[in-house]
Amino acid sequence: xxxxxxxxxxxxxxEGNPLTVKCTYSVSGNPYLFWYVQYPNRGLQFLLKYITGDxxxxxxxxxxxxxxxxxxxxxxxxxxxxxxxxxxxxxAVRPRGAGGYQKVTFGIGTKLQVIP
Amino acid sequence: xxxxxxxxxxxxxxxxTSVKIECRSLDFQATTMFxxxxxxxxxxxxxxxxxxGSKATYEQGVEKDKFLINHASLTLSTLTVTSAHPEDSSxxxxxxxxxxxxxxxxxxxxxxx
Numbered sequence: 699x700x701x702x703x704x705x706x707x708x709x710x711x712x713e714g715n716p717l718t719v720k721c722t723y724s725v726s727g728n729p730y731l732f733w734y735v736q737y738p739n740r741g742l743q744f745l746l747k748y749i750t751g752d753x754x755x756x757x758x759x760x761x762x763x764x765x766x767x768x769x770x771x772x773x774x775x776x777x778x779x780x781x782x783x784x785x786x787x788x789x790a791v792r793p794r795g796a797g798g799y800q801k802v803t804f805g806i807g808t809k810l811q812v813i814p
Numbered sequence: 815x816x817x818x819x820x821x822x823x824x825x826x827x828x829x830x831t832s833v834k835i836e837c838r839s840l841d842f843q844a845t846t847m848f849x850x851x852x853x854x855x856x857x858x859x860x861x862x863x864x865x866x867g868s869k870a871t872y873e874q875g876v877e878k879d880k881f882l883i884n885h886a887s888l889t890l891s892t893l894t895v896t897s898a899h900p901e902d903s904s905x906x907x908x909x910x911x912x913x914x915x916x917x918x919x920x921x922x923x924x925x926x927x
Binding site for chain 1: 818820823824848856857858860863905907909914915916917918919920921923
């Protein structure tokens, strides 16, 4: 069974400071890894993904994530936080396989609060 | 990225009535769509996998007679909450995948009064 852990329920960071939202996973083989962001009463928006290749993945809105195979982690980062980044962030894993039927497993979510 | 449209975004219904939620893939065909339920401050719970032209696959603990899923075409899946009760009030989200990543609808906030 695959699982995703987001150890922090909430992360507070001052505007302009770097931010990190942590994610670790447990899955057999090499999964696809994703980050999604959710604003209040909205669906999830895709931020970035790791498929293969460079361990540092760059995504939307200046976010990036670093894949660390030995630590089975995929932490989300941004060099300089904006107040508008305040939202709920989900890490997700999906097994490698053909077709669109592979289930995505989500972490419980981390609320990011950027303080002006 | 691909677009998944969900409708309605918000619905209030009386207890005992049924509510239908639509999920459409606008620029790709989706033989499979997923329905999730999100509780306050909780992660997404996968309810069922919707398969075009066949029966949906429900996760353990999800009542198939309560949450009816129909995937009649390659671009449309519907979730009907039958005989809704206040405990069914929640945020429901659908997703579909044209490739590796999943794209999500805007979500539907269901309130049963």
